[in-house]
Amino acid sequence: MVQVMGLSGIPMVKPGDELGHMVVEAAERLGVGIKEGDVIVVAQKVVSKAEGRLIHLRSVKPSSFALWVASQTCRDPRLMETILRETNRIVRMKDGHLIMETKHGFVCANAGVDLSNVSGGEVASLLPEDPDTSAKRIRGHIKELKGVDVAVIISDTFGRAWRMGQTNIAVGIAGMKPIREYKGEKDIFGYILKVTAMAVADELASAAELVMGKSNAVPVAVIRGFEYPRGDGTAKELIRPVEKDLFR
Numbered sequence: 001m002v003q004v005m006g007l008s009g010i011p012m013v014k015p016g017d018e019l020g021h022m023v024v025e026a027a028e029r030l031g032v033g034i035k036e037g038d039v040i041v042v043a044q045k046v047v048s049k050a051e052g053r054l055i056h057l058r059s060v061k062p063s064s065f066a067l068w069v070a071s072q073t074c075r076d077p078r079l080m081e082t083i084l085r086e087t088n089r090i091v092r093m094k095d096g097h098l099i100m101e102t103k104h105g106f107v108c109a110n111a112g113v114d115l116s117n118v119s120g121g122e123v124a125s126l127l128p129e130d131p132d133t134s135a136k137r138i139r140g141h142i143k144e145l146k147g148v149d150v151a152v153i154i155s156d157t158f159g160r161a162w163r164m165g166q167t168n169i170a171v172g173i174a175g176m177k178p179i180r181e182y183k184g185e186k187d188i189f190g191y192i193l194k195v196t197a198m199a200v201a202d203e204l205a206s207a208a209e210l211v212m213g214k215s216n217a218v219p220v221a222v223i224r225g226f227e228y229p230r231g232d233g234t235a236k237e238l239i240r241p242v243e244k245d246l247f248r
Contacts, residue, residue: 002225005032006211006218013219015052020141023220032222036148039223040138041208044156044171045117045125046219047134053126054118055082073098079113082124086111091248102127105239106171107248108158116214128154131172132234139174151175151228154235155205157214161247168209170201170235177229178202178237199238200228 007026013019019042027034034040048054062070062077066084070077073096083098091107092099100111104127112127128134131154139152154172159165170178178201182193208221242248 002207002223004207004211005030005222005224006208006216007032007220007222008216008218010046010217010219013046013049015050015054017050018141019046019050020138020145023138024142024145026220027222034142034146034148034150034222035224037150037224037227038148039151039153039176039204039226039228040142041153041155041205041212041221041223042135042138043212043219044112044127044131044154045114047128047131047138047154047172048125049118051128051134053128055124055126057082057122057124069093069098079115079124082126083111083113086113086126101248104131104171105236106158108156112156112171127156127171132174132236133172135172135174149175151230153201153205153208155208155212157209167202168205168212170199170205170238173201173233173235175230175232176201177231177233178235179233180229201233201235202238204228 010022010026024034057078060078060081062081066081067077070080086102087100088103089101091101098110101107102111113124115121115124118125135152135154142150152174153170155168156171157166158169180198180200182196185193204223211221212218
């Protein structure tokens with residue numbers, strides 16, 4: 001049995017807050033607790049808030065290029081400038097959509113810059129500078145407080161090239177391998193698998209979203225009972241190299 005449990009009632013996160021402590025406190029208050037082998041999925045937005053990765057748009061002066069892109073996409077020039085600052089390169093710009101490669105290497109809309117669930121539209125959140133390090137920090141603090149070994153995933157909502165709608169994926173990982181390799185194993189009919197590799201970290205992030213939601217004020221989920229591949233993994237392992245990417 002695999003359980004996915006949302007942690008509600010976590011206070012509004014502010015810069016400098018210690019998320020590991022907040023997770024443990026909420027889990028204990030709700031009677032869920034934190035156990036050995038749990039997977040803790042934390043929404044990127046609260047990680048960014050805790051790390052001060054917020055920018056007031058009133059402080060942003062748009063460049064001439066940002067003004068031009070904003071005019072082509074009907075965006076706030078200040079927001080456009082913020083997006084460009086977080087961008088390694090523009091992948092696609094069409095019909096008002098901006099698909100960017102972030103400085104981390106992620107390919108996503110608006111370079112991960114987001115106005116939702118921050119302060120009503122005048123403050124933008126940016127992705128954590130190093131989401132894997134963020135996950136390690138939370139994991140380490142939970143271990144200090146509870147003495148248990150868990151995996152931590154920082155999740156964010158991304159679109160998909162081939163399908164409509166969005167899903168949550170892992171942008172930061174600690175305490176697990178992000179991919180479960182089946183290459184060389186046999187299926188139920190004895191056929192030897194050649195290429196199958198399941199992105200279990202992304203699957204766990206998506207499962208957690210079912211109880212977290214986008215507007216439910218549930219920024220953390222505990223997944224219990226899943227035998228994940230343990231080890232030192234990173235979310236960077238999930239990024240398809242450019243030379244193997246058919247869409248870049």
